[in-house]
Amino acid sequence: MRGSPGNPSESLREAVDRAPDLPGVYSFLDLSGQVLYIGKAKSLRKRLKGHLATEGDPRHDLLLHRSVSVEWTITGDEVEALVLEAELIRLRKPPLNVRLRTSGRYPYLEISTDEKWPRLIVTRERSNPRERPRFGPYPDSRNLRRLVEFLLETNPLRRCSGEDPPSSGRPCIMGQMGRCPAPCTGGADRDDYDRRVREIESTLRGDWDHARERLKRLMEEAAKRMDYEEAARLRDLSARLNSFGWPVPEGVRDRINRDVAVVRENWGLIMRIRGGRCTCIVRMPFDGRWKLTPLTERLSILLRSYYARTREIPREVLVQEIPEDSSQLEDWLGSRRGGSVSVTVPRRGGNRRVLELAEQNLDQFLVRLSWKHPAVGRERVEAALEGLADIFGLGSPPDWVVCLDASTIQGSWPVAAIVSFRGGYPDRNGYRKFSMPDEISRNDPAMIASAVSRYLSTLEDGAYPDLFVIDGGLTQLRAAVGAAGAEWSGRMRFLAIAKREELIIEGVSERRIQLPMDSIPLSFVRTVRDEAHRFVLHYHQQKRSRGSLRSVLDDVPGIGSATRIRLLTHFGSAERIAAATVEEMMEVPGVGRTRAIGIHNHFRRAEESGY
Structure with a gap:
């Protein structure tokens, strides 16, 4: 029998009475055994009894009306409960939990530390089964390409694909240019290679000052050796490092790495600040049940979902309001970062201006979005x-x-x-x-x-x-x-x-x-x-595609559109048609010897005339 907000079902009350006074994760179930809602608690007994005793928002009332039982999993502490809750929500997708809609459209950077000679990899895979160091996401693909080139120029790693570079007696072109340590030749220094990997990981974690000081030191050493070409290259790399992103207000140029997290309606925004510059803005939507949750819960969902997929965690996260589980969030973020992380609400000064800047950015984005969704705006x-x-x-x-x-x-x-x-x-x-x-x-x-x-x-x-x-x-x-x-x-x-x-x-x-x-x-x-x-x-791309095909095939005498399609289907491209022999062309249905000779001669004449 179903209950009501003021009168939960008897089976639900009995299940709650058995709950232990321990931290853990709980799941409300309906008559069919489907999970309706998943939550976490420092004390399962107190939290579940609170659910039954208090009439709350529409989501809470709906939960008590449909639930007939509750089950739980005991955890070692609150941080472990937070991690387990997020994983169970991801797997079971309960209808009364609000989730952040993430997709594979944003790329990440991974360092393949599980390989003998690690690489820097751009990936759009959601999962990270090998637990490789992952950084991002990077919404701006052009900026990501610039970042990858900068990292590999300052600390060259191998660029070949595959878990292990194939053995070779001579280096590839990148190795010959000094842009790859060429482990394939067996001549790469292991300690130096590992140092380069650590330098790249340090930069991606946000230690831009270390990278900046290292480039400056190397530039000065090159100048002392009178290697002015190398000094100029290092100077240009330092300038490129300082060109990423845009400066933040003067009051926050303290070199502390921080993120700014804000929520408006069904969208969340993360602004990354590294070395006194704003390097990236990421926007992500919540699912359709966002109206059922308060702002503090949406902020918690945003932070948990975002940082679950990246190791790029700063010392400080600025938010509009303190999330409902801020202490557990700080402990969890600190464990992932390997150092303390604070989640704070700035009240004045430069940090407050940065928070307002992030809010304005999200507000403006919603204004632009409203014209694509009439019901919203x-x-x-x-x-x-x-x-x-x-x-x-x-x-x-x-x-x-x-x-x-x-x-x-x-x-x-x-x-x-x-x-x-x-x-x-x-x-x-x-x-x-x-x-x-x-x-x-x-x-x-x-x-x-x-x-x-x-x-x-x-x-x-x-x-x-x-x-x-x-x-x-x-x-x-x-x-x-x-x-x-x-x-x-x-x-x-x-x-x-x-x-x-x-x-x-x-x-x-x-x-x-x-x-x-x-x-x-x-x-x-x-x-x-x-x-x-x-x-x-x-329209231009459509016309260019048609024009490119026409310029190659439509001028060939003696073939119509049907034959052109058969030729392209058989060979795959106009270049392969041009390289084919008469006998190979005759394998295409509808192309006899005379027609094949005509096509072959046309391409030979075009080649001789520089077409």
Whole structure:
């Protein structure tokens, strides 16, 4: 029999009465034996009796209504209970526990310390069965590549794949260049190799000052030896180390490694600060039951989920509020780090400004996200449109906004595209693509003017956008306004927005408008601009792919589309077709000797002419 918030079932009461006064993990079960909720406690008896005695939030009331029994596992201490709780939640996925939605999209760095000659590996695997030192995650893949190259240039390790490098009598090209210790040749010094591994691990754990001082010392030693080329290389490496991330406020440049953890609605954010610089921001969503949990519990879930997958744990974690199990969290983090970790709420000074910076970053992210999820941000969208009406002096909020962008690579496959937003949201039916003539392929303003003229010519009488956004600067704006002419420029408002400065330039008057970066109207314009950029790049990639295939195969005489598909299916690529013999081509259905000879001769002529 099911219970109710004020009257739990008799079987549940009997199970709770048997609970021991020891630390552990408990699971509430329903009639079918399914786990509804998993929790941890310093005293199982006190915690479970507290569940029965107190009416709580909607989740707690639902738990008591559906539960008929409870089971538990005794642990050695609270930290062990915290670890076991997280693992059981991951495995059983109880419906009343809130989880952080993690995915394999963010890469990590691993050091393969279980191998004879360890490597630095980029991985997206969620699990770490070999318990290798893992660091990250790194949302910015370009920054990750820069970091890997920096680490391997300062402390070269082998780059070959496989658990053991294959034996070889001579080093690979990287070894010949001095960028690999070449253990494959048997000449690598074991102590020196292990030192390099430790140096890389120390840097990834956040000891940037040690890396900085080491580079400075090596540079000075090279200068004393008058090895100025090596000194210049080390100087450049030191400058690259100082270029990662961006500086934080002056008040926190104390070189203490710290993370900032904040939560807003169903999103959590971790900001990593290393050596006085913010090096990374990671955002992760909670699942759909986040509204059932208070902020303190979501902060605890964020910290446990994030640090369970990485060894990059700082001395200090700044939070909005103290998590509900902060003492256990600090003990667990300290055990993983190998040193003390404090979880604190800054009240004033530089640390408080950093926390506010992280909150602003997450708030701005949610503003941008709201336009992709109408149910979340209808009010924000309306505020953005009303703000644009005030900024540009429109009689009412703009209902129809379009944005134009152009794309080409050194004059090849020139295209332009327009995206349409109605009522603040994408209107896919209004998206348009334009293929540009080759004679203007290297002239971006000319492509903008052509696309504007062609688009306006398709509009029906009385139907035109309120705002026409151009992705570009003043030159592109002048081209668009000139192509539209006085008639269209009087009906709609043209504006341009440049990517770097995010400066808006308005129409004929060319008035420059610099809005705050956290401005809701600016965020909307940037969202429209970014969607146009995404759409035109997608079209450009499609055209480039088709064009690349056409340039190789469509000029071959005597074959149609069906034969081209069979050839590509059989050989796998145009390069293999070009390298094939006549007899090999004849193995393709529909290709006889005459046709095979024609294809073969075509590629030979193209090769001789430098095609």
